[in-house]
Amino acid sequence: MADTYTPPVYGTGVKATIQRIGGHLAGMIMPNIGAFIAWGLITALFIPTGWLPNEGLAALVDPMIKVLLPVLIAYTGGRMVHGQRGAVVGAVAAMGVVVGADVPMFLGAMIIGPLTAWILKYVDKFAEARTRAGFEMLVDNFSAGIIGGAMAVAGVLGIGPVVQVITTGAGNAVDWLVGNGLLPFASLLIEPAKVLFLNNAINHGVLGPLGVAQAADTGKSILFMLESNPGPGLGLLLAFMFFGPRAMRPSAPPAMIIHFLGGIHEIYFPYVLMKPRLILAVIGGGAAGVFTFMITGAGLVATPSPGSIFAYLAVTPRGGLLASLAGIAVATAVSFVLAALLLGFGRGEKEEPADDAPEPQSATAGEQSANGEPAREETQTRTAAKEA
Template identity: 50%
Template sequence: MSTTTEARSGFSPRVALQKVGTSLSNMVMPNIPALIAWGIITAFFIEDGFTPVPALGGFEDAAGNPHLGIVDPTIHYLLPLLIANTGGRMIYEARGAVVGVVATMGVIAGSDELVTMLNLTQPSDEQIGQIHMFIGAMIMAPLAAWLMKKLDQLWQERIPAGFEMLVNLFSAGIFSFLMALIGFYGLAPIVNGLMNLLGAGVEGLISLGLLPLVSLLIEPAKVFFLNNAINHGVLTPLGLTEASQNGKSVLFLLEANPGPGFGILLAYSFFGRGAARASAPGAALIQFVGGIHEIYFPYVLMKPALILAAVGGGMTGVFLNVLFDTGLRAPAAPGSIIAIFGNATTDSYLGIALAVIGATVVSFLIAALLLRIGKQEEGDIAAATAKMEEMKGKKSSVAGALTGAGAGAAGAASAADDSGHTGRIEKIVFACDAGMGSSAMGATVLRKKVRAAGFDDVEVTNKAISSLSDEWDVVVTQKELTDRARQRTGSAVQVSVDQFMNSPRYDEVVELVQQRNDPEAAEEGTGSEAAASTAAGAGVGVGTGAGAEPSADEGPGSATAPEILSPESIVLAGSATDSASGIDEAGALLVAAGAVDEGYVEAMHDREATVSTFMGNGLAIPHGTNEAKSSITRSAMSFVRYPEDIDWNGNPTRFVIGIAGVGDEHLELLQKVAMAFSDPAQVERLEQATTTDEIRAILGDEKESDA
């Protein structure tokens, strides 16, 4: 199946497997520090460690009483439960984390019971040890969190007022209890059987001397970004089990050895041509020391025959590691030579060094031979990098080192578009500090443009930066917040805007969606979608569906809507002269409406000192910080219009709308405000309105009598 066909159909087995691998990686990677800590504890305190401490390493006293210490409980309970916490949180935040951990505890206990019962029937010399439930945690925690989320959606609209906490706490507790039982009796036997089967398979390969053959699978999988599914789904759990029994595991070295990629990059440094040769030395340093293996993938993609060099180097490295009985105490992440030697046991240093050198030499010789004897045109490293990102399904964090572009495309959607990456964009998020004001308005404007371009399946929403996770394809923020957003969403395209109402970046995002989600239509160059997007931003009536522009006589039709923006909270001729007094004026109206206390107005000033709430088109929407939500009694908005523009931190402002939001009650009206201010004709009507009813009608909060 071609990449274009995959993109248009929305499904590809390769992409599906990549997503599974990414999910596994996202559960394991945040907990690597805990794995490293366990490796250090093991290295020092077990009986064969540097400084044995029986109380910490665990021992059995003369009476046969076991003393667990810290080593065994950490790997058997703490590490799987940490992974369960991360996996559940990925699906359903803190609620999913709690349910996932309890359910995983059931799997761990069920596995222990099965092992105990089996050992009762076995001779003492054939008894098996504990099976650590890493795979069990990766399965059970996300499943339990997902089911909890679906159950909550069934009854969240039916909970009587005042009973929310009771229902939420007891539903999660009861469901956790049930999932723990399912884990104990249902999943534990399955995972135990799977781990025994996989373990027996690896032992068989080792005993037959065939373990190097796994490089035939691992090395090509790395180039196609399928290694996470293999590494974190199989090798890491098996390696941790082996390390807990033997103090080390060679399985941690199967994928992490930097030698194969390092040898290919060295070959390009000597025998490559053009930009590929010029960039290869720097890429080699990043790959070998930094541990970012994906940086050599484009060089293989320029000449696919080089996969033979990677396989040859990988097999050599595995052979030498097995020959010298080497191993690591814990996974090496990233696959840096520093991380590898940091996790190596003292008897493995020489063997690992020889394995890395051997893998480098073999891959270098094969790659050099292929580069010398084969027809070699000057490689297009930029095109190969784009192809790598296409297969990866997202921006590469190291692409800038190869192409000269800024890593991560921080800022412009057009820069991401220029990369040639055609992976689908499915989720776009606007993020701001509190996630209730400026981001909601910006999301409304862009959602309309995306819908007008014909992409009804693309999610466009808003969130607070503090609640972001690395699940978004595009993240839009005010430029002051981009660095904070990037820390949480490193794989997303980051788009910085000066203001949210009419930023030209919106059209770039729409164009990016067109090129990635419908590349054939984008290449036709008809411009119809772009024209529709531009018209939507200008207020022309081309919106459809959820993004359609509300007419002047549209209203929410809710009995609670007038309470959000009451006539008493509208001032047609404000007296402020700058942003500080404008915040005071808008905030005083919220206080007078009984929606907030005086502390919320101070929080509005605090937010303005951090990030400007100027939106564009003469509008500012001051609101409090995330920490000030406790000062809000109910959702409300205030509206102040000024006879002349006031200075809002260097921006001419005619309208100030104060916001205090509880949950999502205010968002419907806020979306209508965004639509009104994205239309110059509506802004002019707001300037000329003479009554509060006209203002409310234009903003969609009340039907206008003459509409």
């Protein structure tokens, strides 16, 4: 569920609302990361440009990315809204967006799965008090079947084509950035959206499908590397470890392990939200990494999910290892330097009080009478203590 992978969000402001939406989107993706890893490994190994090319096993790649993964996402989203019944109708409805478009429908699945479960939830509430005893199973099954089937048809005729138009528009924008050598500027949008917990929606909903289409033509795609690069987050956490608030410094090393080795980028988002100016550091690191990927001709054969160094190495094509590592290293260095500058190299942090530092006096001890003498009650207390 969403609250298993992202911090709980409180409040009703715009930022809280965006964070809450991002958390729900992440909640649909994160439980299915194992399926993404399985698809990524099969892709990296068995496609014609993979490590162990095999035409028969490579036939698994297309059905998994176009059918299995969207259905799993919709199933999880429906379960978040209305339990097992919501999961079933969400999966049924997802088949509509899968059939209604030629591109992987991650974004469409994120929409139609929870939406179908939400509709069934309110239909169940309406029918619960109006169903005669003994007819509950009949009503439950038929209501789920009718709603799931109707939403599948709606997915074929409406949601699928609309999402494909949106994805095509995003693809055209990315192609324009690539064609004009401006792809590093994509970090101006990607990095702030990541911090608002929209990283999985961006990576798997927009960049992933576009990268799949590009990799099908060229054997690799730089689009898989735009959001998933662990370098910017690693550089930020390094800066926090050396120059951040003293109370936060001990938390940075374990966060780096979770982020860089485990691929859970959400671990560094609260650090940026705590000091919003640090968004400039991750933007700079992300742009520098993308620029390095461009000039070295880097690319991956599939989405590195989760975005750990191990996932990167697993989906790196033959001959591309040095280019991938160079982009990660440059992004880390630039993010670290910028974050250190924005943190003032720790100059603004107060030293922790020494163990033998004098304790502050109480307010009573500091009270003075109008003529400068200590307060009467305090004087009497001290005199009694001395006599004792």
